[in-house]
Amino acid sequence: MRTIKKRRYVFALLITSFIFVFGLMFGIVMETQRVDFIQQKSEEQRLDYRGLQFQYQFIDLLGEENNCPFMEKALNKNLESLEETRIKLTNYNEDAKLSKDEFEYLYRDYVLSQLGYWLLSKKSRDLCDTEVATILYFFSNEKICPECSEQAFILTYLKKRFGDKLLNFALNAELETEKSLDLLKHTYSINTFPTLIIEGKKFEGLTSKDNILLEICKFYNSSVLDCKNIN
Amino acid sequence: MITLANIILWIIYFISLYFVVFWLLVFFENEDIVGPKKKSTKFPLVSVILPAHNEEKTIIPSVKSVLSLNYPKDKLEIIIIDDGSTDNTKKMVLEFIKNYPKIKFISHENIGKGASLNKALKICKGEFFICLDADSFVHKDALLHLIPNFNDKSVACALPLMKASKPKNILQKIQFSEYLVNIFYKKLMGFLHCIPVAPGPFSIYRKSVLLKLGGYDENNLTEDLEMTLKLQKNHYKIVQDMHAQVFTNTPANIKAFFRQRKRWYKGGLFNGIKYRRLMFNPKYGDFGIIQLPMLILSGIIGISIIFTTLYTGLKPHVQNLLNLRYVNFDFFTFLKDLSFSFTFLDLNFNTFFIFICMLFISIFVLYLSYTFSNEKVFNQGKIHIALFLFFYFLMLGVSWILLLPEVIFHKKHVW
Numbered sequence: 001m002r003t004i005k006k007r008r009y010v011f012a013l014l015i016t017s018f019i020f021v022f023g024l025m026f027g028i029v030m031e032t033q034r035v036d037f038i039q040q041k042s043e044e045q046r047l048d049y050r051g052l053q054f055q056y057q058f059i060d061l062l063g064e065e066n067n068c069p070f071m072e073k074a075l076n077k078n079l080e081s082l083e084e085t086r087i088k089l090t091n092y093n094e095d096a097k098l099s100k101d102e103f104e105y106l107y108r109d110y111v112l113s114q115l116g117y118w119l120l121s122k123k124s125r126d127l128c129d130t131e132v133a134t135i136l137y138f139f140s141n142e143k144i145c146p147e148c149s150e151q152a153f154i155l156t157y158l159k160k161r162f163g164d165k166l167l168n169f170a171l172n173a174e175l176e177t178e179k180s181l182d183l184l185k186h187t188y189s190i191n192t193f194p195t196l197i198i199e200g201k202k203f204e205g206l207t208s209k210d211n212i213l214l215e216i217c218k219f220y221n222s223s224v225l226d227c228k229n230i231n
Numbered sequence: 232m233i234t235l236a237n238i239i240l241w242i243i244y245f246i247s248l249y250f251v252v253f254w255l256l257v258f259f260e261n262e263d264i265v266g267p268k269k270k271s272t273k274f275p276l277v278s279v280i281l282p283a284h285n286e287e288k289t290i291i292p293s294v295k296s297v298l299s300l301n302y303p304k305d306k307l308e309i310i311i312i313d314d315g316s317t318d319n320t321k322k323m324v325l326e327f328i329k330n331y332p333k334i335k336f337i338s339h340e341n342i343g344k345g346a347s348l349n350k351a352l353k354i355c356k357g358e359f360f361i362c363l364d365a366d367s368f369v370h371k372d373a374l375l376h377l378i379p380n381f382n383d384k385s386v387a388c389a390l391p392l393m394k395a396s397k398p399k400n401i402l403q404k405i406q407f408s409e410y411l412v413n414i415f416y417k418k419l420m421g422f423l424h425c426i427p428v429a430p431g432p433f434s435i436y437r438k439s440v441l442l443k444l445g446g447y448d449e450n451n452l453t454e455d456l457e458m459t460l461k462l463q464k465n466h467y468k469i470v471q472d473m474h475a476q477v478f479t480n481t482p483a484n485i486k487a488f489f490r491q492r493k494r495w496y497k498g499g500l501f502n503g504i505k506y507r508r509l510m511f512n513p514k515y516g517d518f519g520i521i522q523l524p525m526l527i528l529s530g531i532i533g534i535s536i537i538f539t540t541l542y543t544g545l546k547p548h549v550q551n552l553l554n555l556r557y558v559n560f561d562f563f564t565f566l567k568d569l570s571f572s573f574t575f576l577d578l579n580f581n582t583f584f585i586f587i588c589m590l591f592i593s594i595f596v597l598y599l600s601y602t603f604s605n606e607k608v609f610n611q612g613k614i615h616i617a618l619f620l621f622f623y624f625l626m627l628g629v630s631w632i633l634l635l636p637e638v639i640f641h642k643k644h645v646w
Binding site: 001002003004005008009011012013015016019020022023024026027030031033034037084088091092095149150153154157160161208209 | 245257424466518520551554559564565572580581585588
């Protein structure tokens with residue numbers, strides 16, 4: 001008669017479970033590191049924003065328009081860094097087990113930065129007469145908005161084509177805790193996703209590359225290669 | 232976000248880790264893995280059978296390796312079987328054995344390996360029965376090391392230390408590592424009487440046991456596996472010897488590799504089903520509880536791991552490729568402006584931790600396997616070691632997937 005040492009099975013189960021629990025704990029420890037990292041990024045971006053805000057006020061008050069190109073570059077760089085943080089924040093939030101609240105708080109901070117930059121970009125155009133088009137992009141999760149990934153792809157593509165001349169502001173409409181986002185949603189009557197606000201004009205549903213081009217090309221005075229056939 | 236693919240992957244990780252931990256516990260419980268190097272002092276009559284089907288390239292070296300065994304020649308009965316070869320196997324053997332009148336030769340139409348071995352079983356006179364596949368070669372001391380295992384009367388079968396013969400390319404070098412790891416695990420399995428398969432090359436059986444069990448299953452794709460399961464069913468002891476070396480040719484190209492694996496896995500699957508009553512049956516000890524279920528489970532794990540890896544790994548890229556249609560397939564814009572902002576924090580730490588654990592355990596097992604097989608880890612180079620650790624499991628998964636249509640459409644395999 002063969003015998004089975006049950007203890008060995010149980011012990012193997014305990015060790016395996018221990019490794020898994022340890023892995024889970026490790027994940028949680030690293031989650032707090034992620035929160036710290038995003039917090040630090042947010043601090044940096046807040047400082048960058050204040051710096052840029054000061055520079056615009058400086059130009060506005062003293063009429064130093066020759067500094068405009070330098071500031072446009074800085075604005076664009078800050079926005080790129082902000083978008084990078086948004087993507088990380090979204091991914092970290094999806095993985096998060098215990099820090100959902102912290103990430104949501106940071107997301108609010110990010111949205112406010114986005115909106116701040118959006119207003120700043122409008123000011124920049126008035127002040128420096130820059131050729132910049134801005135797009136507010138309202139998106140939601142994959143369940144509510146299956147076309148959002150396609151829309152994001154098109155916007156990323158156009159950003160790569162236009163560089164500094166196009167500023168995208170991606171706003172997660174799911175973030176109900178941020179009242180300023182509610183204000184925008186209410187102002188533009190955002191009910192469906194994706195929705196684009198291209199310089200005040202609303203586009204609901206998946207908006208094609210060509211339709212976006214038709215709209216943004218109106219804001220470029222000089223010849224832009226991608227707008228040649230449009231204008 | 233928890234998806235079905237994630238859940239499947241985590242179950243696979245858990246089961247895989249559980250099995251590895253289980254066998255490592257067996258390793259730590261048993262100090263003497265290699266065992267004493269005993270050489271036989273008694274020399275019972277041993278029958279060595281060499282079944283061949285289109286083996287003109289390797290049959291003569293195989294026979295020569297048997298002839299050079301350190302064993303009294305009058306205690307060695309050699310039988311070569313030509314199982315309906317259509318190449319020059321028969322001609323070459325007949326030419327060769329002119330100088331060795333004691334070698335017996337049987338030639339018949341193609342009836343399969345199992346039937347050929349049964350034919351030999353009926354006419355051979357040895358107390359012990361060995362099959363040596365005609366693509367394998369035996370070390371001169373192998374038999375001397377194997378015979379003492381039968382001093383234990385309950386032992387019905389002893390397995391040699393089967394190594395891949397002279398690996399030349401990367402694929403063969405990877406298989407070299409795999410064979411050593413298999414031997415190590417079989418040694419551990421032997422401690423719990425759990426060895427699931429005695430390989431074709433030079434596994435030695437008590438002939439009386441084979442006869443008692445009715446010989447080989449003639450309609451079985453993997454008759455060696457079936458015989459081992461039959462031995463397990465009847466509670467016979469099977470042991471892994473760590474000194475008796477046998478070398479076997481391994482597939483040199485990917486097509487031959489997948490062909491071989493499909494045959495093995497198909498045999499494993501059907502024999503697993505055939506002996507399903509042993510599964511989770513405590514009467515068969517650890518073999519019934521952990522080893523036989525693993526035979527089936529390994530296929531499910533192999534298939535699942537491929538599908539989930541493909542799904543989770545390729546889904547975003549496929550989505551991006553499909554999205555290219557929205558921008559007139561202008562991928563150059565993305566290519567010329569590629570940017571990555573990956574940091575350590577972007578890793579999926581739960582998966583990463585399990586992966587690191589599995590990797591360290593695999594490296595440890597690989598090191599032990601090489602050490603106990605008296606081989607040096609980097610003797611064959613380093614690249615194949617990395618490939619073995621990181622990608623080999625995917626190749627095995629692919630073999631299972633390739634097997635699926637054959638199982639579904641009942642395609643017949645030949646040896």
